Amino acid sequence: MPKTGSNRFDYRAEAGQTQVNRLIATVERLEAEFQHRENAEREWATERGLLRAMIDQVPDYLFAKDLECRFLVVNKAVADIHGRARLQDMIGKTDFELHTPELAAQFYEIEQTVIQSGRPMIDMEEMVLDSTGAKRWLSTSKVPLRNDHNEIIGLVGISRDVTARRQADLVREEQALVLEMIAMNAPLGEVLDRLVRLMEAQLDGVFGSILLLDEDGVHLRHGAAPSLPADYSKAIDGVAIGPDVGSCGTAVYRRQAVVVADIASDPLWKNYSELAALHGLRSCWSTPILSHHGDVLGTFAMYSREVREPKSAETHLTELTTRIAAIAIERKRAEDQIIFLAHHDTLTGLPNRSLLKDRLTQAMLQTQRHNPWVSVVFVDLDNFKTVNDSLGHTAGDALLKIVANRMVDCVKATDTVMRLGGDEFVILLVDQPESPDAISATLNRIRAAIAEPVPFEGQVFHVTCSMGVATFPNDGSDAETLLMNADAAMYKAKEAGRDGFQFYTAEMNTKVHERLALQEAMRHGIAHCEFYLLYQPQVDLQTGRIFAVEALVRWKHPTQGVISPVHFIPLAEETGLIVPLGDWVLNEACRQNKAWQDAGLSPVNVSVNVSGRQFHEKNWICRVTRALRESGMEARYLELELTESLLMRNVDQAIATMKELQALGVHFAIDDFGTGYSSLSALKNLPVARLKIDQSFIRNLARDENDRGIAAAVISLGQRLNMRVIAEGVETDEQFAFLHDNHCDEIQGYHFSRPIKSKAIEDLLRSQTAMP
Numbered sequence: 227m228p229k230t231g232s233n234r235f236d237y238r239a240e241a242g243q244t245q246v247n248r249l250i251a252t253v254e255r256l257e258a259e260f261q262h263r264e265n266a267e268r269e270w271a272t273e274r275g276l277l278r279a280m281i282d283q284v285p286d287y288l289f290a291k292d293l294e295c296r297f298l299v300v301n302k303a304v305a306d307i308h309g310r311a312r313l314q315d316m317i318g319k320t321d322f323e324l325h326t327p328e329l330a331a332q333f334y335e336i337e338q339t340v341i342q343s344g345r346p347m348i349d350m351e352e353m354v355l356d357s358t359g360a361k362r363w364l365s366t367s368k369v370p371l372r373n374d375h376n377e378i379i380g381l382v383g384i385s386r387d388v389t390a391r392r393q394a395d396l397v398r399e400e401q402a403l404v405l406e407m408i409a410m411n412a413p414l415g416e417v418l419d420r421l422v423r424l425m426e427a428q429l430d431g432v433f434g435s436i437l438l439l440d441e442d443g444v445h446l447r448h449g450a451a452p453s454l455p456a457d458y459s460k461a462i463d464g465v466a467i468g469p470d471v472g473s474c475g476t477a478v479y480r481r482q483a484v485v486v487a488d489i490a491s492d493p494l495w496k497n498y499s500e501l502a503a504l505h506g507l508r509s510c511w512s513t514p515i516l517s518h519h520g521d522v523l524g525t526f527a528m529y530s531r532e533v534r535e536p537k538s539a540e541t542h543l544t545e546l547t548t549r550i551a552a553i554a555i556e557r558k559r560a561e562d563q564i565i566f567l568a569h570h571d572t573l574t575g576l577p578n579r580s581l582l583k584d585r586l587t588q589a590m591l592q593t594q595r596h597n598p599w600v601s602v603v604f605v606d607l608d609n610f611k612t613v614n615d616s617l618g619h620t621a622g623d624a625l626l627k628i629v630a631n632r633m634v635d636c637v638k639a640t641d642t643v644m645r646l647g648g649d650e651f652v653i654l655l656v657d658q659p660e661s662p663d664a665i666s667a668t669l670n671r672i673r674a675a676i677a678e679p680v681p682f683e684g685q686v687f688h689v690t691c692s693m694g695v696a697t698f699p700n701d702g703s704d705a706e707t708l709l710m711n712a713d714a715a716m717y718k719a720k721e722a723g724r725d726g727f728q729f730y731t732a733e734m735n736t737k738v739h740e741r742l743a744l745q746e747a748m749r750h751g752i753a754h755c756e757f758y759l760l761y762q763p764q765v766d767l768q769t770g771r772i773f774a775v776e777a778l779v780r781w782k783h784p785t786q787g788v789i790s791p792v793h794f795i796p797l798a799e800e801t802g803l804i805v806p807l808g809d810w811v812l813n814e815a816c817r818q819n820k821a822w823q824d825a826g827l828s829p830v831n832v833s834v835n836v837s838g839r840q841f842h843e844k845n846w847i848c849r850v851t852r853a854l855r856e857s858g859m860e861a862r863y864l865e866l867e868l869t870e871s872l873l874m875r876n877v878d879q880a881i882a883t884m885k886e887l888q889a890l891g892v893h894f895a896i897d898d899f900g901t902g903y904s905s906l907s908a909l910k911n912l913p914v915a916r917l918k919i920d921q922s923f924i925r926n927l928a929r930d931e932n933d934r935g936i937a938a939a940v941i942s943l944g945q946r947l948n949m950r951v952i953a954e955g956v957e958t959d960e961q962f963a964f965l966h967d968n969h970c971d972e973i974q975g976y977h978f979s980r981p982i983k984s985k986a987i988e989d990l991l992r993s994q995t996a997m998p
């Protein structure tokens with residue numbers, strides 16, 4: 227560049243160069259700065275974008291509000307829950323534009339507290355309605371929003387949707403309440419009602435209904451439907467289940483859940499869609515309620531006014547609630563069953579003793595108002611014990627059931643037949659006209675019905691009954707007296723020959739007292755040796771010789787004189803006094819027989835009657851061996867007479883006991899043969915040496931063709947079973963001749979000798995010993 231002549235120029239040029247350089251530097255700096263700022267802005271935009279994406283993708287609700295609680299920032303979740311498509315639509319809004327005034331005011335108050343106090347609120351539970359109107363539970367934290375100068379300029383909030391947890395908690399709490407109700411025996415209707423309401427509270431726009439399956443297993447009955455239209459519930463009450471009976475009838479029929487989303491078009495509802503439409507019901511899903519055994523107890527149905535299906539959470543909740551309904555129903559049924567069992571006899575299903583006084587008292591109260599009579603009829607079966615003992619308990623039970631049904635069939639629906647236990651029944655006849663004839667007509671019907679033959683497992687047996695009647699108000703003014711008097715009348719009917727009835731009369735009470743007195747006197751008599759034995763000879767028909775004597779007990783009462791065993795043995799058996807008395811008889815009979823032998827008389831057997839009560843004593847065998855040991859009499863001279871019914875009660879047990887005694891040498895005879903129901907096979911296995919034909923067949927031999935046939939058959943049967951056959955109660959020459967002609971082995975009866983004292987037997991045996 228030229229230096230001379232151009233100093234100014236140079237200067238200027240130099241100056242210009244510096245300026246340019248500076249400019250360039252400035253431009254470059256600006257450029258760099260600009261670049262830097264651009265970079266920073268780009269980074270900032272990226273960061274903002276990331277931040278936005280982040281807060282929008284968080285499922286929780288995030289927002290910031292200014293001091294007036296207007297939205298400054300919201301994330302997408304907030305816009306969604308409020309049904310806004312764009313985030314901007316939320317900015318500047320307050321809760322008063324989004325929620326009900328009450329809810330908005332509540333939010334406003336809380337937020338102002340946060341802003342003014344500067345203290346955050348953490349994890350508050352609050353309920354909001356979403357854009358669809360559904361309830362949502364939020365767990366919300368709100369903290370103050372501050373600027374760089376630490377001044378509060380608003381608040382920041384974050385909310386989490388805890389609706390599912392909250393619902394589960396509520397359901398659990400409600401379920402616990404319902405279970406508590408079940409445990410506290412609340413009425414079933416109330417429990418089911420609560421369950422339905424629980425479901426309704428959880429599922430929006432849904433009405434619950436519980437139907438119960440009737441005992442007949444076919445019809446559905448109303449259980450609970452607090453929100454369904456009452457007319458609709460009424461219309462479906464009693465509907466029969468089937469393959470196309472709406473949702474519920476079909477669910478029970480199929481034993482599986484049935485979901486009908488649109489009642490109007492579903493074929494399962496073809497017969498009921500009109501009814502549903504009438505009440506605005508559009509969808510129905512029904513779940514069968516199953517017992518823990520898998521039996522259907524009813525249905526749990528949810529109706530809605532819209533076409534819809536249950537969501538999986540709803541199905542889950544329905545299943546859970548249905549299980550609780552099952553527990554409630556089963557519990558109620560068990561309770562009903564317990565109450566029924568407590569008041570009813572399990573065998574016959576009739577009311578039992580526990581209801582008797584109550585029913586009787588009620589009947590008497592009614593009577594006082596309307597004035598007809600109430601009769602209490604005590605019924606006792608006459609020969610039930612024989613059937614039960616000889617044919618076993620199954621036959622006995624079957625008989626009781628048949629007899630119970632027959633009695634029920636004979637009386638009016640308003641009368642009550644009750645079983646007291648065993649073969650004792652009480653019938654309560656109410657609304658009786660004041661006429662003994664009308665009562666007699668009813669009782670005769672009952673008597674005839676019971677006496678009808680009873681077929682059982684190929685056999686036919688007969689029972690009769692004895693009945694005693696006491697009528698209110700004449701025969702007693704309270705339940706207790708009436709029952710006692712009816713009982714006394716029944717005893718009278720027994721005494722009068724059974725198979726009949728007696729009306730109570732005042733004298734009967736003395737009979738009852740007499741019985742009690744007799745029992746007491748017998749106890750005293752045993753302790754004071756008032757009993758003694760008579761002996762009745764048993765004679766061999768071929769040789770005419772006495773081969774045995776039967777020991778028969780007598781009671782010498784200090785004031786009443788000698789009492790026959792017919793009068794005291796049944797009572798002794800009933801009260802258990804037969805055990806000590808029977809022991810005494812056995813010991814005395816053995817002692818006496820040994821004494822005769824020791825006196826040099828030809829040895830005979832001694833036959834002793836044994837009652838069921840004695841035979842079933844645990845140490846019966848020991849008692850017999852002790853009697854033998856103490857008397858010194860050989861076992862082969864002892865014969866024990868057991869009745870046919872006693873033996874048949876438990877044949878195997880009887881055989882075992884008998885065999886043990888037989889091994890010692892003791893013999894056995896079956897007494898009163900022909901009055902029970904021995905089976906031939908049982909008879910064959912019994913270790914019995916002798917059959918005693920019951921005297922009732924001998925008594926009428928001369929007159930009764932049947933009795934002659936029976937006696938002849940028993941003789942032949944016994945002999946074929948290798949037993950000796952003895953006829954008892956032989957009184958007349960004709961009887962004797964018949965038995966002789968029919969080859970009976972032995973006889974016992976007044977024809978030869980009455981029961982006589984030991985001294986008289988001694989004389990008879992002595993004369994026999996002297997005979998060749």
Ligand SMILES: Nc1nc2c(ncn2[C@@H]2O[C@@H]3COP(=O)(O)O[C@H]4[C@@H](O)[C@H](n5cnc6c(=O)[nH]c(N)nc65)O[C@@H]4COP(=O)(O)O[C@H]3[C@H]2O)c(=O)[nH]1
Pocket residue numbers: 762777778779790791792795804808811835836837897898954955956957974975976977981
């Ligand atoms: N009409 C009539 N009767 C006759 C004739 N021959 C005997 N008798 C009676 O018939 C009964 C026979 O005794 P059973 O059938 O064992 O019937 C006995 C027996 O079942 C029971 N019994 C008697 N003593 C005892 C005993 O020591 N223990 C037990 N468990 N029962 C006894 O009392 C029942 C009645 O005994 P009894 O009054 O002594 O009556 C006796 C006897 O006196 C006759 O030709 N005509």
